[in-house]
Amino acid sequence: MEFSQPDDNNNYSLTKFESMLKTNNVLFFDSNEFENIIHHYLENGKVALAKKAIKMGLEQHPTSVNLKLFQTEIYVLEDKLEEADKLLNTLYIVEPLNEEIYIQKANVLSKRGEHQKAINTLTIALDLSIDDTSGSSDLYSLIGMEYLFLDQFENARENFSKCLEIDMHDYSALYNIIYCYDFLSQNNEAINFLNNYLDGNPYCEVAWHQLGRQYFSIKDYDKALAAFDFAIISDDRFVGAYLEKGKVLEKQKQYELAIDNYKITLALDEPTSFALLRIGHCYDKLDKDDLAVQYFYKTVHEDPLLDKGWIAITKFYNKKHNFQKALYYINKAINIDGDNVVYWKLYAQINQRLNFLEEAERGYKRTLDLGNYELQTWLSRTDILIALGEFEAAVLNLIQAAEFYPETAEIEFRLAGLYISLHESQKARYHLKNGLLLNEDYAFIIEELFPKILNKPSFKQMLLDLKKSI
Structure with a gap:
C-alpha cells in the first residue's frame, strides 16, 4: 500500500482523530485519511491506536479493501492466522490482482513456517508489481528474508542484490548481502563484491566500513585501516568506523592511536561501554594502571550490567594480587552471567589464593558442571x-x-x-x-x-x- 508523505494535512488528520478519541465525538474521515493515520500508528508501534483507527475506519468505509488489509496485518501481528487467512480469501475474490493481498498471505505463511510457499506467493506479487520499481524492491527484500529463514544464503543474496540494482543506496539490502557472505565465510567474495560496489558509489561510508570489516576478518590490517579511513573521509561523524579503526590499531599494537580513535567516538556521541572498555584495555597494555582502572570503572558506570566490564576490573586487581577486591568484582560478573565458565574458573582461582577452600571447590565444581x-x-x-x-x-x-x-x-x-x-x-x-x-x-x-x-x-x-x- 502506498501512503502520502507526512504533511500538514496528515498532521491535521492525526490531531483531529486523537481529539475525537478524547471527546467521544464521531467525526468523518475519508478512507485515505484513515489509511495514513493507521500507517502512522503502526510505524510508531502504537498498535492499540491503529486498531481503534481500523475499527472506526471500517465503520465509516465498510467496503475499503485497504482498511481490511490493515486488519489482516493486525491479525498477523497478534498471531490470529486463521482470521487473517479468512479475510484474505474474501479480499482475493474482490481484488484478485491486488499485490498487497499476496504480501499479507505470504506473511501468514511465513508465520506458519511455510517459507517456500511464502516465496511462491511473493513471486506472484512480484509479477503484479512489474511496473512499480519501489514495490519490486520491497518484494525482493521480503523474498530474500524468506530464503534466510530457509538457510538458502545464495538465493537470499541474489534477491537482496536485485534490491541494490533498483536502488544502490538501499543499505539494508547491502547489509543483508554481506551477512550472507559472512555466514558462508566467503570473505574474499565479499571483498570483491564491495570493491565493485564502491566503483559505482565511491563515497559510500557503509560500504567502506563493511569492506574494512572483511579485511579485518582475514587479518589484512593495513587494508582494513585504509578502508576505515575512507569511511571516515566519506562521513567524519561515522562512529562505527572510528570504533573499528581503533580495533585494528589495537591489533597493530598502536595503543595510543587506538585510544585517540575511541575517544573521538565519545565526543561524537553518547559514551559507549564498548569504547570505554577498549580504552581501559589499551591503557592496561601501556602499563598506565591508574588510567586503565579509571576507564574500567567508567565502563561499569555506563553499563552496570556489562559483565565484561566487571571482569576487566577483576583481572586488573588479580594481576595486582589484590585478591579481596578481585573477589568482590568477580562476584559482580557472575551475578550478571552465572553460566560463564571463564568467570567461575577465575572465581575458583581467586578463592584458592585467598585460602577460601570451600568456595574455591564450589567454583571448580560449577566450572565442571558447565562443561569445562x-x-x-x-x-x-x-x-x-x-x-x-x-x-x-x-x-x-x-x-x-x-x-x-x-x-x-x-x-x-x-x-x-x-x-x-x-x-x-x-x-x-x-x-x-x-x-x-x-x-x-x-x-x-x-x-x-x-x-x-x-x-x-x-x-x-x-x-x-x-x-x-x-
Whole structure:
C-alpha cells in the first residue's frame, strides 16, 4: 500500500482523530485519511491506536479493501492466522490482482513456517508489481528474508542484490548481502563484491566500513585501516568506523592511536561501554594502571550490567594480587552471567589464593558442571577436596576425570594417595603401579599432597615392591 508523505494535512488528520478519541465525538474521515493515520500508528508501534483507527475506519468505509488489509496485518501481528487467512480469501475474490493481498498471505505463511510457499506467493506479487520499481524492491527484500529463514544464503543474496540494482543506496539490502557472505565465510567474495560496489558509489561510508570489516576478518590490517579511513573521509561523524579503526590499531599494537580513535567516538556521541572498555584495555597494555582502572570503572558506570566490564576490573586487581577486591568484582560478573565458565574458573582461582577452600571447590565444581573438562580443572578440584579432607569426594572426582583422561599419571598417583588414606591398600597398589608405569616423575605428587603417607612402613614397602616388579 502506498501512503502520502507526512504533511500538514496528515498532521491535521492525526490531531483531529486523537481529539475525537478524547471527546467521544464521531467525526468523518475519508478512507485515505484513515489509511495514513493507521500507517502512522503502526510505524510508531502504537498498535492499540491503529486498531481503534481500523475499527472506526471500517465503520465509516465498510467496503475499503485497504482498511481490511490493515486488519489482516493486525491479525498477523497478534498471531490470529486463521482470521487473517479468512479475510484474505474474501479480499482475493474482490481484488484478485491486488499485490498487497499476496504480501499479507505470504506473511501468514511465513508465520506458519511455510517459507517456500511464502516465496511462491511473493513471486506472484512480484509479477503484479512489474511496473512499480519501489514495490519490486520491497518484494525482493521480503523474498530474500524468506530464503534466510530457509538457510538458502545464495538465493537470499541474489534477491537482496536485485534490491541494490533498483536502488544502490538501499543499505539494508547491502547489509543483508554481506551477512550472507559472512555466514558462508566467503570473505574474499565479499571483498570483491564491495570493491565493485564502491566503483559505482565511491563515497559510500557503509560500504567502506563493511569492506574494512572483511579485511579485518582475514587479518589484512593495513587494508582494513585504509578502508576505515575512507569511511571516515566519506562521513567524519561515522562512529562505527572510528570504533573499528581503533580495533585494528589495537591489533597493530598502536595503543595510543587506538585510544585517540575511541575517544573521538565519545565526543561524537553518547559514551559507549564498548569504547570505554577498549580504552581501559589499551591503557592496561601501556602499563598506565591508574588510567586503565579509571576507564574500567567508567565502563561499569555506563553499563552496570556489562559483565565484561566487571571482569576487566577483576583481572586488573588479580594481576595486582589484590585478591579481596578481585573477589568482590568477580562476584559482580557472575551475578550478571552465572553460566560463564571463564568467570567461575577465575572465581575458583581467586578463592584458592585467598585460602577460601570451600568456595574455591564450589567454583571448580560449577566450572565442571558447565562443561569445562580441562585436566587442570579436575586436578585443582581434587587437590582442594584433599586439603578439606573430603577423600571420598576426591576419589569420585578423579574417577570422572579418568573417563576423559585415561592413563594419566597425575590422576593415578592422586588416586593411590587417596586409597592409602582410605585404608584400601589393594586399590592403592593398583593405581600406584599404574602411575609408576605411566610416568614415574609424577611420584612427587604423593609427597606433596599426602606427606604423612611417606613415613608409613607399609607404603615404603609397597613402593619398593612395585619398583622391583616393574
